[in-house]
Amino acid sequence: MTSPIAVKSADQPRHDPSRPLLAIDEPPPYAVFNPDGSSPILLLCEHASNRIPRALGDMGLPHHERQRHIAWDIGALALARHLSLSLDAPLFFTNYSRLIVDCNRPLSAPSFIPEVSETTEIPANRDLSDTERAQRIDTLFRPYAEVVARRLDLLEAEGKRPFVVGVHSFTPVYFGRQRPWHAGILYGNAIEFAQSLIRGLSDERELTIGDNEPYSIHPDEDYTVPVHADARKLPGVLLEVRHDLIDTATGVAAWGERLTHHLKSTIGAAAW
16 A cells, blocks of 8 residues: 655744743633533543644644644534533543644654644644743643543542543544444453443444444553553543534434443443
8 A cells, every 4th residue: 555645734934932822812721511520420522622822823734624633523522511411520621632732642652743644744743842842741731631630639539430431533534444433432451341331332233333443542642541541540431433423413412312321321330
């Protein structure tokens, strides 16, 4: 197979890292929805937005590229909000595009600040200085990672053992290949939790459910499950729903109800 040719865009003027990355009137790096929810589930949505700080302009990307899945998980925040309400679960989500920093990647991963996403070059991410990189980490990554860690610390100090559930979506076609799954459950150590969800969803015969598909969890490439769940010995999974199934309110409602049912059933029967 021939290698994909990256789509190039115009050069992007550099942001001066001696100036703040976020202006005072821009949203903070993360937001919390239903913070006092009583569910044992903690919902996370790391790819919730395609917003770019004004300081980075358009990152050298045309409008249509910034609307694509490379910039965010389409439908994921709407689905996460639905689950937050239906489960009465707190939800923490990011306010900026994963093209700036990916809050579900360890700092050492090449895709943490991607220079190429799928086949699209990201001009504003080329040849970043250590100072530029550190500013992105300190402004966007650390605040989100630390607030999630503090919430988990609090819950564990109260003697609770939360279920960590990340809400994501995936593109129906990747590098020209059609993906057969309607949804997937991604996991590391939480085998029982994940397999219970997979079995429940797979009982719906019209659905094709991925078992660690279309991605698998690896500590070199993932942050949420390895750090917030597995390292704490907490049950944790990522829910991945194909984004053409949740890009409308009707789709979000259908998948929200489906996932609510299976999450409640799984957690209600949990003995681990």
